[in-house]
Every structure is written in C-alpha cells, then in structure tokens.
Amino acid sequence: MTKYVKYVDVTKCDGCRACMVACKNWNDLPAEPTEFLGSAQSHAKTTADTWNVLQYIEHENGKGNLEYLFRHSSCFHCTDAACEKVCPENAISYTKYGTVVIDQDTCVGCGYCTQNCPFEVISLKEYKDKNGKEYRKAHKCTMCTDRIDEGLQPACVTTCHTGAMEFGDKDAMIQKAEQRVKEIKDRYPNAMVYNPQGVGGTHSVYVLAEKPSVYGLPDNPKVPTSAVLWKDYAQPIGKAMIGATTMAVVGAFVANKIFSKKANGHDEDGGGNHE
Structure with a gap:
C-alpha cells in the first residue's frame, strides 16, 4: 500500500487561512471564541475543535x-x-496510508497522548452523557483519512490557492521538498526539510525557511x-505472561505513573514543543 505525505512549503504560504476553514467545514468542527493574540493569528495552537x-x-x-x-500547523502523523x-487502550493506530488516527469509541480520555506528543497537537474535549456525567475524548487532525479512502486529497490541500501544500506518494513528496530547498x-x-527522524520521519513534511525553533x-x-x-517490550511480554485482560488493568496503572510526566512538570528527552 502506498504511503502518503502532505508536503507543506511555508515559503509559498500567504496566510489566507483557507486551510483552516476547509478543515472546519469537512470535519464539521464548531467555531471557537478566541482572545485577540496581537496579530492576525486566530488561535494560539491546535485544539480539540481546531485541528x-x-x-x-x-x-x-x-x-x-x-x-x-x-x-500551517497540524498533526505531523509520525x-x-x-x-x-x-x-x-490501543485507541490510536496507523492506517494503511501512514496516517495516525484515534478511535473515538475506544478512547477513554486519559490524556497520555496529549502529554507525550512532541508537537503538542492533540487535545481533549469535554462531553456529557445523557445522565450529565462528564467524560473526555482526544481529538486531532486525521489527515482526512476518510477522504483518502475515496481517492480524494485532504481538505486543507485542495483549498490551498498558492500551491503551498501538495499531497502524494511519500518518496515523491520528500524528493520534491529536497529539491525546493535547493531552489530557495x-x-x-537556513532553509531545510523538516522531517524529523527521531519520530521515524513524518507524514507531514515541511520546507522551512528558517530553523525549526523559529516556528516553535x-x-x-x-x-x-x-x-x-512500555509499548515495544513490557506490553508484549506482559500479555504473553499474564494475559491481555489482566495486562490492560496493569497497563492503565503503569501508564498513569510513567506517562503523566508533563503534568508533573517533567519533560523526558527534551522533545517538547515550544509553540
């Protein structure tokens, strides 16, 4: 199966925000009241309702x-x-296209994903059930995987009038990004291709005009x-030894201890975002 990449050339972007509008429209995301940020930027960062x-x-x-x-800031789909x-809960998975999606039926809103995302693009949304009990679900950009299934491109890409975004075969898009850097x-x-290998590379690849830190x-x-x-060693061994059901209970306890570091003021490996 072909792996896809969303190619973003920031040097061609004119700040029109059409990508934001297209994302809201396609995913039926509600408008959010925001405070004035002192510039034309409408939101400080991505949220559960602004992907x-x-x-x-x-x-x-x-x-x-x-x-x-x-x-254009959204999920990198590492x-x-x-x-x-x-x-x-294994609520987050990779699709056959290389995109990363959240199963809303399985998500329990624990927040470990929001605390450990190095780009801080995942957020929790509060809900109430029919009895008024509150619960949470994690939300982020899906790369319009539902559109890809139908042979379409992500909504943000189709609406970009400057050609700052393209979508296609992974190798072709990375090659295009590398060639563009040479041209500019x-x-x-300081232009560079931003496709960080510490997360195995990403499926949103950027041509940046300046160093990553300039963009937060x-x-x-x-x-x-x-x-x-935890994922590659402890979980597989634990399931083999004590069974999947028991491991799920143990896993919830262990995850609460080791994955809530940011909530306690710790940021392992220095991988956090500075947006």
Whole structure:
C-alpha cells in the first residue's frame, strides 16, 4: 500500500487561512471564541475543535528586516508516534496510508497522548452523557483519512490557492521538498526539510525557511524512552505472561505513573514543543 505525505512549503504560504476553514467545514468542527493574540493569528495552537492553525510569526531576517513567516500547523502523523505508544487502550493506530488516527469509541480520555506528543497537537474535549456525567475524548487532525479512502486529497490541500501544500506518494513528496530547498537557499540560507527522524520521519513534511525553533518546533523531537520500553517490550511480554485482560488493568496503572510526566512538570528527552 502506498504511503502518503502532505508536503507543506511555508515559503509559498500567504496566510489566507483557507486551510483552516476547509478543515472546519469537512470535519464539521464548531467555531471557537478566541482572545485577540496581537496579530492576525486566530488561535494560539491546535485544539480539540481546531485541528489546524495558521501561524503568523514575526521574524527578523539575516538582513535585519522584519518579516512575517507563516506555517500551517497540524498533526505531523509520525511514523513512530509517541501517542500510539502511550495509549493504554490501543485507541490510536496507523492506517494503511501512514496516517495516525484515534478511535473515538475506544478512547477513554486519559490524556497520555496529549502529554507525550512532541508537537503538542492533540487535545481533549469535554462531553456529557445523557445522565450529565462528564467524560473526555482526544481529538486531532486525521489527515482526512476518510477522504483518502475515496481517492480524494485532504481538505486543507485542495483549498490551498498558492500551491503551498501538495499531497502524494511519500518518496515523491520528500524528493520534491529536497529539491525546493535547493531552489530557495539563496533567498533563505537556513532553509531545510523538516522531517524529523527521531519520530521515524513524518507524514507531514515541511520546507522551512528558517530553523525549526523559529516556528516553535523542536529541533530533534524523539519518542520518550519510557514509551518505547512500555509499548515495544513490557506490553508484549506482559500479555504473553499474564494475559491481555489482566495486562490492560496493569497497563492503565503503569501508564498513569510513567506517562503523566508533563503534568508533573517533567519533560523526558527534551522533545517538547515550544509553540
């Protein structure tokens, strides 16, 4: 099965926010009242009801001139996703396209995915059942996997009028990104392809005009070591020894201890975002 990549060239973005509108419309996401941020940016970051955000960044370039940098910000769909590893209910999985999705029927709203995502793009939404009892579910960009199933492209890509976003075969999109960086190096000396290998590479690959930190991105995001040990070693061994059902109970307890580090003021491996 072909793996797909969403290619984003920030140097072609004009900040129109059409991608945000298209995402809201296709996914039937409600509007959110927001406070004035002092610029044209409408949201500080992605939320449970806003799965992509157009960033406006004031930046002083190498010539001492002030300029605006734009970036379409949404889930990176990591090849080795921390959110998938830390989920104790196996509610997060990879699709055949390489995208990362959350099963809302299985999600229990524990929040471990939100605490361990190196890009901080997952959020919890509060709900109430028919009896008034509150519960939570995790939400994020799905890369419009339902559209891909029908042979369509993600809604944000189809509405981009500047050609800043494209969607296609993984290898072809990465090659395109590498070629684009070569073309713009004279104008943007710090230009680079952002496809961090600490998370196995991503299925949203960016051409950045400046260093990742300028855009509030981690330079070298990694999957927390505790998540790797838990998902790839402890869980399989535990299930084999004591059974899947018992392991699920044990897993919920252990996950609560090792995956809530950010809530307690700890950030393992320094992989957190700075947006």
